[in-house]
Amino acid sequence: MTSFVAYLRVSTDRQGAFGLGIEAQREAVRRYIKTVGGHLLAEHVEVETGRSATRPILLQSIAQCRREKAVLLIARLDRLARSVTFVSSLIDSGVEFVAADNPAANKVMLQMLAVFAEYERDQIAARTKAALAAAKARGVVLGQNGKILAASRRAEAQTFAESLRGIIEEAIDSGNATLKDIAAHLNMKSYCTREGQQWTAQTAQKVIQRLGLRTAAMKQNQEATDAL
Incomplete structure (x- = not known):
């Protein structure tokens, strides 16, 4: 089945x-x-x-x-x-x-089928662009929703990070001490970044920080910094 x-x-x-x-x-x-x-x-x-x-x-x-x-x-x-x-x-x-x-x-x-769907999308985009240009010509102020869009993007990033919390916590608990180890663990489990790419230490760090988590190596670095 x-x-x-x-x-x-x-x-x-x-x-x-x-x-x-x-x-x-x-x-x-x-x-x-x-x-x-x-x-x-x-x-x-x-x-x-x-x-x-x-x-x-x-x-x-x-x-x-x-x-x-x-x-x-x-x-x-x-x-x-x-x-x-x-x-x-x-x-x-x-x-x-x-x-x-x-x-x-x-x-x-x-x-x-995707070609036709993409053509339809482009036609919609062209009509929208023309309508915005006409609105601007009438004196309508555009771009007022920028802050709302930015907040929406931040929420999307947080939602994506939360969807990975379980697998990242599993990786940390399994002894993966460094960001490179975490990235390797995610790649091994067939998880991708939001852009559909392989994980690197840098992209793993962003998600881990967004979740408020720390690897063993990050904890050691913080302890060393606090001791100074």
């Missing part, structure tokens, strides 16, 4: 809060799994825009598929990404995935 990890995505905080779009995706996933006689191993929900390439929940879903040899299942391809490069990178990662709305699609078909 094939095991599936379902990835559901909505584009706005309001959709995430009120469940708009989630239930339809969940139902499509349920029907597909019933059709093929599979098993739903886990479900992950992410609130993010289709343009963003830094989706921590998607990266965690992919990591789980790698660890448990499961198939990543989405309701529709446009819920995954409106980016040819992104879909191509996922295909090249070796993780098997399927879209419930087009389960027979091969790699070439998936890339072509």
